[in-house]
Amino acid sequence: MKKIYDTIVIGAGVSGLLTAFALHKRGQKVLIIDKMGAMSGGSGGAGAFISPKIGNDGTLHQFTNDAFSYAIDFYKRYMPNAFSQTGVIRMPKDAKDSLKFPLYEKANYKNYKNLSPKDLNDFGIKSQLNAFLFEEAGVIEPHKVEKAVLEEIEICILEVTTLIKENDLWLIGEEKAKNIVLATGYKEQLIDMRYMDIRSSWGVRFDAFTSKVFQHSLHENLSISATSNGVIKIGATHELQVKDEIPCSMKSAQKLLNMASLLVDTSDFEIKELFCGMRANSRDYFPIVGGVVDVAYMLENFPNLIHGSKAWGGIKMVERLFVCNGLGARGFVFAPLVAEMLADLIVDKKAINTQIDPTRLFLGWCRRGKK
Numbered sequence: 619m620k621k622i623y624d625t626i627v628i629g630a631g632v633s634g635l636l637t638a639f640a641l642h643k644r645g646q647k648v649l650i651i652d653k654m655g656a657m658s659g660g661s662g663g664a665g666a667f668i669s670p671k672i673g674n675d676g677t678l679h680q681f682t683n684d685a686f687s688y689a690i691d692f693y694k695r696y697m698p699n700a701f702s703q704t705g706v707i708r709m710p711k712d713a714k715d716s717l718k719f720p721l722y723e724k725a726n727y728k729n730y731k732n733l734s735p736k737d738l739n740d741f742g743i744k745s746q747l748n749a750f751l752f753e754e755a756g757v758i759e760p761h762k763v764e765k766a767v768l769e770e771i772e773i774c775i776l777e778v779t780t781l782i783k784e785n786d787l788w789l790i791g792e793e794k795a796k797n798i799v800l801a802t803g804y805k806e807q808l809i810d811m812r813y814m815d816i817r818s819s820w821g822v823r824f825d826a827f828t829s830k831v832f833q834h835s836l837h838e839n840l841s842i843s844a845t846s847n848g849v850i851k852i853g854a855t856h857e858l859q860v861k862d863e864i865p866c867s868m869k870s871a872q873k874l875l876n877m878a879s880l881l882v883d884t885s886d887f888e889i890k891e892l893f894c895g896m897r898a899n900s901r902d903y904f905p906i907v908g909g910v911v912d913v914a915y916m917l918e919n920f921p922n923l924i925h926g927s928k929a930w931g932g933i934k935m936v937e938r939l940f941v942c943n944g945l946g947a948r949g950f951v952f953a954p955l956v957a958e959m960l961a962d963l964i965v966d967k968k969a970i971n972t973q974i975d976p977t978r979l980f981l982g983w984c985r986r987g988k989k
Contacts (some may be wrong), residue, residue, distance in 0.1 A: 622787065622975045625964065626795040627806070628778050631661035632760070633905075633942040635767045636953040639696075640961035642771050649793060653777035656764040659803055660821060660916030665799070666758035667841050668693070669706040670727035672750060674720075678903055681973055682948065683727045685955040688819045690754055692954035700762035703982045704844035706755035707733065707836040709745060709881075716747040729754055729762030733903040744831055744881055751835075757835055757843050757851070757949045780810050781939070786936070797964055801942045804898040813983035814906050816944055822870045824863055826887040830869070837884030838878050849890060866894040900944035901979070907942050908954045908963060908970040909935040911980050914915050923984040933977050940964060943974055 623646075627638045630652035636646045652658065668689055671682040693701035710716035729749040738745045774793070781798065782789040788798045800808060804818035828850050835843045840854035852874050861878050878884050900906050912934045920929050942960055946951045962968040971980060 620792060620794065621647065623793065623795040624795060625649075625751060625797040625799060626651060626788065626790055627799045627801055628652070628775060628790070629799075630656040630764075630800030631659055631801065631803055631947045632657075632763065632953045633661075633945050633957070635661075635764060635962055637799050637801060637942045638691075638771050639767050640957040641964065643804075644965045646965065648771050649795070650768075650771055650773040651776050651778060651790060651793075652773065653775065656768060656773060657760050657773055660897040661760055665919055666741050666760050667706060667755070667773075667835060667843075668701070668951055669708065669755040669835075669837065670752055671948075672708050672726060674722065675725035676866060677973060681723055681904065682951065683830045684691050685948075685952050686755075688955040688958075689951050689953075690756075691740055693758065697763055697766045697965060700766060701756055702844070702846060703756040704755065705751055705753040705834040706764040707738070707741070707743070707749050707751050709743075709749040709838040710747050711952075712715070712838055715745065717749060719724070719750070722750075726750065731934060741834060742830065742882055743836060743912045751834065755835070760818070760950070763950075778808065797938045797940065797958070797963060799940045799942055799964075803943065804896050809910065809939070810970070811910060811976075812913060812940065813913065813942070815979060815983065816906065817901065819896050819897050819899055819946070821853065821895055821947070823851060823863065823893045824871045824874060825849050825851050825890045825893075827874075827890055830886065832882065836881070837844070838881060840874060842878055842882060850887070851895075857909050863979075866882060866892050870894070873921060881971045886942045896947055897945050897949070899946040903946065903947075903975045904944070905952050906944035906976045906979070907974040908940065908976050910939045910941055911977060912936045914978075915982075917984075923981065924987060927987055930980070933980060935977075942966050970981050 624822050625641050625646055627634045627651045628651050629717050630650050638650050669681050670686045733749045735746045776791055778790055787794045804816055827848055832845045842853040870887055915934050959971055963970050
């Protein structure tokens with residue numbers, strides 16, 4: 619007789635892997651399923667910078683920096699080989715943006731330094747603008763995260779096309795589970811989750827050989843990593859609201875290289891490998907993590923929701939179905955914290971943080987005419 623898993627996680631990007639890892643730490647029997655294998659999409663091609671948010675204070679700013687602090691501790695504790703604490707220099711995008719940097723300081727994450735143009739030039743960076751250095755920040759190697767998780771948790775290569783529930787258990791192929799977590803990125807097609815309004819963006823990264831030594835990683839309009847074993851990573855999100863994947867091409871890499879040449883000396887950069895992938899984003903930039911609304915039931919029983927009526931009695935959820943999605947370009951920053959929050963919900967029935975709870979999006983979607 620096949621064993622029954624406590625939870626099956628569908629999707630093996632960073633959100634799926636770290637959700638599975640959080641549940642495994644709680645003693646759950648977990649299976650990961652992905653149609654292509656771990657880190658085969660946007661997560662595998664991410665630059666995976668771990669840095670705080672800069673800008674005006676606010677709930678997203680605070681949540682992001684709480685997630686950053688949690689991520690640093692998480693990777694150091696559980697996956698130290700995957701994390702390089704290079705420090706990250708955050709640079710203005712242009713002269714106009716530089717005027718805002720003094721205003722951002724009061725909301726900055728702790729332990730930062732101001733860098734002058736001379737400081738930047740000493741680091742091999744071409745700039746006449748001031749910048750911030752966050753020394754606790756760094757870079758993750760995605761496939762080392764994958765390795766750390768899969769050393770402890772099973773993965774099955776399978777394309778899931780339907781969700782079936784029978785005798786209070788979810789059936790996925792020949793596997794059975796009490797709970798399902800959907801971490802499938804921008805292609806959420808297994809159940810009606812239109813209200814989440816998950817959006818996609820196309821990211822490109824390449825690794826290049828270089829003899830140059832860059833002490834710190836930096837981020838401006840693109841990200842450039844510190845040098846590690848003669849290799850440097852350069853990446854950026856190029857296209858927003860993309861519906862279909864774009865084939866990787868050297869044209870994309872050359873565009874990045876041209877952008878990088880405005881910041882550092884790229885004269886001896888030799889492209890080693892090119893990565894591309896789709897990232898899933900939310901409309902309000904917070905992750906989408908928690909239970910899943912039973913959309914069919916709600917629309918059938920509360921048809922006036924589209925006219926602004928309240929859902930008397932509360933919003934009905936699909937039992938034992940959860941989602942972890944919409945982490946965007948900060949996937950490796952958000953994932954450790956939101957995975958732990960989701961594990962709290964699944965294992966301990968602890969209410970999810972309302973800022974990331976998917977139900978925050980449902981009523982607004984209804985009132986917009988279910989578009």
